[in-house]
Amino acid sequence: MIRLFKHYIPHAVLLLCLLDFGLLMLANELAWQVRASQIGMEPGPIAERWLPLVGSAGIVWVAMISVGVYGPHALRSLRFAGARLLVAISLGIISLATIDWIIPGDTFWRSTLLYAMGFAVLVLVADRLLLNSFLGSSAFRRRVMVIGAGDRAQRLRELADKPESGFAIVSYIAMSEPERAVEEAISREAIHDLGRFVENLGVSEVVLALQERRNALPLNDLLRIKTKGVHVNDFSSFLERETGRVDLDTVNPSWLIFSDGFSSGRMLSSAVKRIFDIVASIILLLATFPVIALFALIVKLDSKGPAFFRQQRVGLYGETFNLIKLRSMRTDAEKNGAKWAEENDPRITRVGRFIRKVRIDELPQTWSVLRGEMSFVGPRPEVPKFVDSLQEEIQFYQERHMVKPGITGWAQINYPYGASTEDSRKKLEYDLYYAKNYTPFLDLVILLQTVRVVLWPEGAR
Known part of the structure; x- marks a missing residue:
């Protein structure tokens, strides 16, 4: 494995990533050559268009990372990888078309993007047909x-x-x-x-x-x-x-103290993280305000009660704050006290089931990010009642509060929805890994992989 910003990446994944990036550039160049020949235009030297080629390949490549093309199952199953590739390339082409519409140019016409999509599917699927067994071999x-x-x-x-x-x-x-x-x-x-x-x-x-x-x-x-x-x-x-997790069955305080992690250099990283949170939360609130307002109205019409749900949660250093979400349960859902959501939970409303599945109910949490009570990336904030009991039952549980809670996190993208003490213990192993190895690079990986969780919402309740 190669360690990149305190996060380990398998050699096979890194090799495939670099090869895919080169093939995406090749697909874009082929698309330009075909389109130029169709309209009787000289394609010109490649040196004049290297920047758009790299940029377009980069956007599709980021989409591939986001939907899990480089996940362990995608490296072992061609069928699994093919489905993710089609989704990723489609998302990347749509993004490029949007950029072409906002910033018109002469390089990436819509017809060129369609050719690029076809060539990208062809070369990337061929790539995996040739390398699938090789990447899973003992050589790697x-x-x-x-x-x-x-x-x-x-x-x-x-x-x-x-x-x-x-x-x-x-x-x-x-x-x-x-x-x-x-x-x-x-x-x-x-x-x-x-x-x-x-x-x-x-x-x-x-x-x-x-x-x-x-x-x-x-x-x-x-x-x-x-x-x-x-x-x-x-x-x-x-x-x-x-x-990618800290094994609670074998670690002890001395291992956490003397192992690599929790570095003092995170002061600068925390400042970068806070600047990103402020800028991104303002943009996201402005962009999603119509969506929040629309679904607030739908929630209000669907069932009795307020459109928004407010609940006290535990944040940084154990301090509590009020979390705001679109209400997805009946107003009497916690009349007997807070409890975890269950599969097919009868407390969830019709609209609530949909907005929980696509994570729309979590959009108002962006306000907590802007206020500094949360971050976009971090451990999931829990209810004080749960925290009190979990701290008694699970060793090191309080250490997860050494970083700000987040809307998404390392545990959320690696483990399905937790609804028990054992699930909380498993998620804590991922939360400790994040708290121990936090860097802006890991935050970026988590934010990109959140797209996969939204598109394929395993465990959403």
């Missing part, structure tokens, strides 16, 4: 050796067996563990020189998966492996990198 999987043969080693084996996994385990080394979960593990005593053994297997990374590390760490072995240029990682850090 890191060779990992696991020290340990207990439950943690078994968890790593289950993770490696997933089709979207970016690593392959080539050997397990059993130490003095009372119980073995991985039967094929090789006993450490059976290996004369572990450093040479690692070299012979072509291992690129060693992961410590020992249940009990006290007096069990093979320090001499690890030092020899490290000096040979092989990366040595602990179990929690490895899981964080591979899954």
Whole structure:
């Protein structure tokens, strides 16, 4: 994996991204050549139109990132990737046509965009037909050796067996563990020189998966492996990198304290984030005001009660604030106290079901962003009653309040709607990853991926 602004990107994804960008530029150039020949016009040197070619390819490329073209399932399933590609290219072409209408030019006529769309579909689908099996092959999987043969080693084996996994385990080394979960593990005593053994297997990374590390760490072995240029990682850090979440079953306070993250450089990042929140919230409020007003009227006509729903939520550093949303439930929905929404919740109104599905009910939260109580990206703000109980049941739950809550977030795009303590625990693992590794780049990734969640609203209730 390649670490980009504290966020890890698999080599296969990065390679495919760069290749797709080049193919999109090729598709745009082919479209221009065809259109120019149709009208009997000289296409001219490519140096005169490189900027529009890069810009148009970039817009379609961003649309591809937004709808999940580079997600793990898209890299393994051609059918899944094809559907996402068609949606992404269509969105990109519509965006380019809109730009062409707002800023008229001679380069991207609408007929040229149609040709570009056809060529883009052709080259990108062909690209995946040729590379689909190659990208999922062992050539792009890191060779990992696991020290340990207990439950943690078994968890790593289950993770490696997933089709979207970016690593392959080539050997397990059993130490003095009372119980073995991985039967094929090789006993450490059976290996004369572990450093040479690692070299012979072509291992690129060693992961410590020992249940009990006290007096069990093979320090001499690890030092020899490290000096040979092989990366040595602990179990929690490895899981964080591979899954995009902090594993609550194995982390402890000392790991959070000494691991990389929560950097002091976030002061500048926070300032950039706040400027973006102010500018974007003003633009979004102005752009969506007619939509909010229209659905406020529809909500009012559909059921008795106010159009807007106000509720106290927990924000930064545990401070409470009033959240505003379009009302999607009956007015007596919380007469017995706040509770999580359920699947096919009878409290949700007819209009409410639609606006929750397409996230229109959350548009008024932009006002909280403008006021500085929320951000566009951050953990989901919860009701004080839930927070009080969850802090008692889940370790490190209060740490999620070290960043501003958000309309969308890392947990929201990676985990379906949570309606239980266990779901909250799983989402906390993603929230901790965000709080620990926050950068403007990660915010950008989350904002783009939110488009995928809106278009394919898994788990919306």
